[in-house]
Amino acid sequence: MKIAKKCSYCGKQFMAQTLKTKYCSHKCNQEHYRKKARKKKKNDSEKPLIQNDEIIPYDTHLKTIKAKDLLSMKDVMVLLGISMSSVQRLIKNKHLKAAKFGARVIIRKKDLKNLITNQFENEYSEEIILNEGKKDDNNSYFSVGEISRYYNLSNRSIDRHIKKNSIEKIKKGRFVYVLKKDIIKLFGKPKNPEQ
Numbered sequence: 001m002k003i004a005k006k007c008s009y010c011g012k013q014f015m016a017q018t019l020k021t022k023y024c025s026h027k028c029n030q031e032h033y034r035k036k037a038r039k040k041k042k043n044d045s046e047k048p049l050i051q052n053d054e055i056i057p058y059d060t061h062l063k064t065i066k067a068k069d070l071l072s073m074k075d076v077m078v079l080l081g082i083s084m085s086s087v088q089r090l091i092k093n094k095h096l097k098a099a100k101f102g103a104r105v106i107i108r109k110k111d112l113k114n115l116i117t118n119q120f121e122n123e124y125s126e127e128i129i130l131n132e133g134k135k136d137d138n139n140s141y142f143s144v145g146e147i148s149r150y151y152n153l154s155n156r157s158i159d160r161h162i163k164k165n166s167i168e169k170i171k172k173g174r175f176v177y178v179l180k181k182d183i184i185k186l187f188g189k190p191k192n193p194e195q
Contacts, residue, residue, distance in 0.1 A: 008032060071107045073098075079112070090115070141170070141177040150190035161186060 002015040007024040009032040014024035023029040065075045073087050076096075080087070090096040097111040142150070147158050162169060162178060165186060170177045184190075 009035075069109050071109055071112065073105050073107070076107055076112060140180055142180050142183050144176045144178070147178065147183055147187075151187050153187075 002017065003019065003021075004013060005016040005021060006013055007028055008022040009028040010024065012024050023032065061078065065071065065079060068075065071079070073084060073091075076087050077084055087096075091098045091105070091107075096107060096115050098105050098107045100106075144155055144158055147153065148155055151158075153161075161167075165182075167178055167182045167186070
């Protein structure tokens with residue numbers, strides 16, 4: 001049974017084999033597909049990259065933060081330009097006061113201002129935050145890289161030993177430091193003649 005139909009691409013009349021046939025030839029089918037693909041690509045390129053209505057522009061977000069007296073951890077993160085883990089570290093080390101209401105952590109704006117003021121007034125502000133209140137004496141700490149060199153161990157092995165023996169680590173930037181006395185107690189004196 002043949003059915004008279006009009007081609008969806010070129011508009012010519014043709015005899016179709018089935019009811020679902022839309023094109024007079026395979027070539028018309030391919031050309032129409034390419035045309036639709038080009039049109040879709042053009043429409044996609046004209047759309048804005050960010051379509052989420054929930055995203056607030058930075059300036060608007062900053063204005064709303066400045067108007068608040070109580071800040072969330074995300075607000076502090078935006079104001080100070082630091083990571084969430086840095087904000088959590090400030091709270092954990094009691095450099096920044098925070099109150100917990102259920103799952104939410106609230107920080108008063110005046111406490112944040114006090115932290116900043118104290119850090120500018122204190123000569124050792126960076127050491128206080130990064131070294132958890134301990135004075136930094138480079139001679140009393142090994143970095144993980146030094147431990148690896150001196151004892152000929154992999155970083156993974158060192159990390160396992162540190163966790164297993166509950167040795168305290170101090171993170172400063174991207175480096176991790178451990179007290180020399182703890183490492184010497186664990187592995188003995190370094191094999192490197194420099195130490």
